[in-house]
Amino acid sequence: MHLQLRSIAKRFGAILAVDGVDLDVDGGEVLALLGENGAGKSTLMKLLYGVHRPDAGQVTIDGRATRIDSPRDAMASGIGMVFQQFSVIPALTVRENLALAHASTPWFTGRGARRATAGLAPLAAIAPDVPMDARVSSLSVGQMQLVELAKALQQDPRLLILDEPTAVLGDDEVRRLWSLIRGFATRGLAVVLITHKLADVAACADRVAVMRRGRVVASGAARDFDATRLLRTMVGERDLAAPSTAPLPADAPTRVWIRGLSARGPGSRIDGVDLRIARGEVLGIAGVSGHGQDVLADACAGVLSPDAGEVIVDGETLFAPRQRAPRAGRVAYIPEQPIRNAVAPDLPLALNLHLDRLHTLPAIPDRRRMEADARALLTRFDVRPADPTMAAGRLSGGNLQKLVAARELCGAPALVVASHPTMGLDLAASAFLYHQLFALAQAGSAVLWISEDLDDLLHHAHRIAVLHRGRIAGVVPADQRHRQTIGAWMTGHADAEAA
Amino acid sequence: MTTFDIVLGSFLVSALRSATPLVFVLVGETLVQRTGSINLGVEGQMLVGAMAGYGAAALWGDPWLGLVAGAVAGMLLSSVHGLLTLAARANQFASGLAVWMLGFGLSAYYGAGLVGRKIEGFGTWRGAGPDSVPVLGPIVAGMTPTVLLALVVAPAVAWWFWRTRTGLVWRAVGESPEAARAAGLRPIRVRLQAILLGGLLSGLGGAALSVDHTRTWAEGMTAGRGLVAVGLVIVARWNPWWVLPTALLFGGAEALALRLQTADAGVSAHLLLTLPYITSLAVLTLTCLRDRGQAAPAGLRAVMDR
Ligand SMILES: Nc1ncnc2c1ncn2[C@@H]1O[C@H](COP(=O)(O)OP(=O)(O)OP(=O)(O)O)[C@@H](O)[C@H]1O
Numbered sequence: 001m002h003l004q005l006r007s008i009a010k011r012f013g014a015i016l017a018v019d020g021v022d023l024d025v026d027g028g029e030v031l032a033l034l035g036e037n038g039a040g041k042s043t044l045m046k047l048l049y050g051v052h053r054p055d056a057g058q059v060t061i062d063g064r065a066t067r068i069d070s071p072r073d074a075m076a077s078g079i080g081m082v083f084q085q086f087s088v089i090p091a092l093t094v095r096e097n098l099a100l101a102h103a104s105t106p107w108f109t110g111r112g113a114r115r116a117t118a119g120l121a122p123l124a125a126i127a128p129d130v131p132m133d134a135r136v137s138s139l140s141v142g143q144m145q146l147v148e149l150a151k152a153l154q155q156d157p158r159l160l161i162l163d164e165p166t167a168v169l170g171d172d173e174v175r176r177l178w179s180l181i182r183g184f185a186t187r188g189l190a191v192v193l194i195t196h197k198l199a200d201v202a203a204c205a206d207r208v209a210v211m212r213r214g215r216v217v218a219s220g221a222a223r224d225f226d227a228t229r230l231l232r233t234m235v236g237e238r239d240l241a242a243p244s245t246a247p248l249p250a251d252a253p254t255r256v257w258i259r260g261l262s263a264r265g266p267g268s269r270i271d272g273v274d275l276r277i278a279r280g281e282v283l284g285i286a287g288v289s290g291h292g293q294d295v296l297a298d299a300c301a302g303v304l305s306p307d308a309g310e311v312i313v314d315g316e317t318l319f320a321p322r323q324r325a326p327r328a329g330r331v332a333y334i335p336e337q338p339i340r341n342a343v344a345p346d347l348p349l350a351l352n353l354h355l356d357r358l359h360t361l362p363a364i365p366d367r368r369r370m371e372a373d374a375r376a377l378l379t380r381f382d383v384r385p386a387d388p389t390m391a392a393g394r395l396s397g398g399n400l401q402k403l404v405a406a407r408e409l410c411g412a413p414a415l416v417v418a419s420h421p422t423m424g425l426d427l428a429a430s431a432f433l434y435h436q437l438f439a440l441a442q443a444g445s446a447v448l449w450i451s452e453d454l455d456d457l458l459h460h461a462h463r464i465a466v467l468h469r470g471r472i473a474g475v476v477p478a479d480q481r482h483r484q485t486i487g488a489w490m491t492g493h494a495d496a497e498a499a
Numbered sequence: 500m501t502t503f504d505i506v507l508g509s510f511l512v513s514a515l516r517s518a519t520p521l522v523f524v525l526v527g528e529t530l531v532q533r534t535g536s537i538n539l540g541v542e543g544q545m546l547v548g549a550m551a552g553y554g555a556a557a558l559w560g561d562p563w564l565g566l567v568a569g570a571v572a573g574m575l576l577s578s579v580h581g582l583l584t585l586a587a588r589a590n591q592f593a594s595g596l597a598v599w600m601l602g603f604g605l606s607a608y609y610g611a612g613l614v615g616r617k618i619e620g621f622g623t624w625r626g627a628g629p630d631s632v633p634v635l636g637p638i639v640a641g642m643t644p645t646v647l648l649a650l651v652v653a654p655a656v657a658w659w660f661w662r663t664r665t666g667l668v669w670r671a672v673g674e675s676p677e678a679a680r681a682a683g684l685r686p687i688r689v690r691l692q693a694i695l696l697g698g699l700l701s702g703l704g705g706a707a708l709s710v711d712h713t714r715t716w717a718e719g720m721t722a723g724r725g726l727v728a729v730g731l732v733i734v735a736r737w738n739p740w741w742v743l744p745t746a747l748l749f750g751g752a753e754a755l756a757l758r759l760q761t762a763d764a765g766v767s768a769h770l771l772l773t774l775p776y777i778t779s780l781a782v783l784t785l786t787c788l789r790d791r792g793q794a795a796p797a798g799l800r801a802v803m804d805r
């Protein structure tokens with residue numbers, strides 16, 4: 001397939017999201033689409049998939065001008081898409097989600113769509129361990145991503161669009177996805193891969209296109225773009241100071257004690273997790289996704305009531321079974337999937353920034369002051385556009401993440417729980433976020449940092465705890481020498497001291 | 500056969516009978532809400548159905564034709580709501596109220612000549628001899644075609660809704676219209692279909708009321724049953740399987756209130772008439788306490804835009 005985009009444009013109100021883009025994609029090649037947060041990558045691809053309609057421009061497929069008015073049209077033209085903000089339906093089971101879109105699902109599907117088997121092959125091929133009859137809401141983010149991918153593959157597309165698929169995956173899953181993507185290209189598919197990770201580009205891109213402010217500012221063969229050049233094209237001449245954590249004094253007192261915490265979430269659980277975090281310490285939680293990370297985060301932030309144990313902050317029990325102190329100001333929480341868990345998409349940014357302390361607002365909030373405060377905060381965290389009256393749901397994926405970070409990290413919390421805090425952020429924004437996070441630690445906060453990126457954890461955390469099947473498999477200082485031990489713990493090999 | 504059996508049997512019969520119109524309406528509105536919209540116009544659709552059904556039965560002398568006419572009239576009126584909300588993007592509550600008023604006006608105007616007219620209703624199975632069986636006897640004897648139809652329609656729709664591909668599509672649209680659209684479905688079309696089917700069923704419910712249950716036509720005779728159905732959908736947890744028990748609960752409470760009234764229990768009739776509502780409210784509170792409102796389709800809360 002040969003796809004040609006010519007002078008595509010799309011305006012949302014005052015924002016020109018896509019501004020005259022020309023782009024070519026060929027069968028058998030992987031095009032990496034890069035660019036800062038809010039550059040218009042997702043919007044461009046949604047135009048191609050018929051989610052939005054372009055204001056101007058032309059789409060040509062195999063030399064024929066094609067009008068794509070809805071995802072249905074796009075599918076008929078052989079285009080499949082995996083969305084940044086997922087499009088699987090949480091209340092349905094995996095099987096039902098897959099049966100939904102597949103052409104050969106029989107009319108009588110049986111209970112829980114158990115008779116619909118035709119569309120399951122891609123999922124079985126890429127992720128055999130995903131439970132078919134579980135509700136999607138109980139899956140880990142990584143698993144949801146794979147279901148999403150399987151759903152797109154079902155249609156046997158000739159062009160596959162992947163919007164930041166590697167943002168939520170762990171190392172092994174990412175590597176598996178890379179080889180899948182290379183496989184698609186060898187089979188003749190055209191693949192557009194939106195990403196912020198240079199490793200993705202190095203691993204599987206044939207061509208690169210970089211967007212900024214709605215335009216494609218550079219494109220070419222991937223081998224002509226080494227890491228330095230890519231970086232320069234993406235962030236300009238700005239210097240990215242590498243963030244770093246201050247060394248931890250040996251006698252730093254314990255600030256947060258997660259004591260024998262057990263809790264159950266929709267898909268996983270934690271069992272007797274016991275961790276102490278010192279004043280100023282950044283404790284990283286490593287582990288394969290789905291081993292209880294989301295439950296641990298929710299329980300530590302008081303979102304989920306534990307079955308046993310307690311979370312003690314500054315000597316005071318904040319959360320325990322049947323006890324939940326207000327977390328505002330003391331515990332900051334950046335959950336995974338902020339669009340589902342941390343923002344009200346239909347409310348304006350100003351209100352979203354005040355969500356956790358609505359009860360402290362005066363009865364008749366001073367709107368102008370709220371918006372002025374919000375504007376300052378938005379500018380500080382570089383949320384774009386910094387318009388306090390805009391509905392949060394209209395932000396780009398990365399800017400939404402920045403919005404949550406702005407709300408949670410602006411005070412002086414005792415405990416910071418950050419679950420994949422840089423998910424979806426571009427390089428400059430990631431660096432900025434790490435700066436903020438580590439500055440809080442330096443000012444005395446205890447930071448619990450959940451990540452799938454072992455390299456990042458090893459670089460920046462003080463200690464790393466590994467979560468396996470809901471239990472802490474072990475805790476070590478963050479040091480390259482312990483890499484093997486951590487890897488062994490993550491895969492469930494109880495003791496790998498020998499390594 | 501003891502008097503108790505007879506009393507119990509006839510009580511169950513009257514519960515079933517007063518639940519019957521509600522079953523149809525409730526099934527329809529459950530489907531409408533499951534696809535993510537709310538139609539307040541059901542009251543008007545019921546009225547139009549009751550009037551048209553009664554008129555057709557009076558004119559042609561066939562109660563079956565009455566049911567068909569009622570269903571068609573209900574569907575026609577609901578198409579107004581469908582076009583207003585989905586094509587013209589009017590607010591669904593405003594549109595629902597407008598349709599309600601429209602239905603009220605239309606049925607009062609065209610029904611004026613029907614007041615006091617007699618119709619040939621459905622016969623019952625009297626004389627077939629099952630009267631001697633305790634409890635069951637009176638029930639079987641009191642069955643009418645609309646009662647049987649209701650007993651079939653509710654489970655049939657529930658089965659269709661949970662076990663078939665189209666049911667799955669409808670559920671998906673109600674959960675997330677955006678995701679459904681991204682999967683290549685047409686949420687607007689599905690919602691329209693649901694609204695029309697809801698209209699058909701509420702018209703049928705209205706006709707069942709006038710042609711079979713009361714065998715009269717009077718202006719505004721549905722007395723809020725349609726609106727009650729909009730609320731009872733919550734009691735039924737948005738689940739067609741729960742429609743029958745919910746409607747029976749309401750019908751049972753209604754029958755009980757009538758019994759108490761005729762037995763002159765010393766309670767004000769006005770208070771007694773609130774019994775069905777209070778019972779439903781109590782059940783609603785209990786079930787909501789248990790599952791914390793998790794049963795509602797997510798799309799009911801979302802705003803659809805492009
Ligand atoms: N539905 C919408 N309504 C209004 N504005 C929108 C809408 N969708 C996107 N935008 C705006 O269009 C611009 C481009 O957004 P887009 O989501 O395409 O960015 P992106 O390149 O995918 O960024 P990210 O890396 O953060 O995902 C942003 O300024 C965003 O706020």
Ligand SMILES: [Mg+2]
Nearest residue numbers: 042084396397
């Ligand atoms: Mg995006």
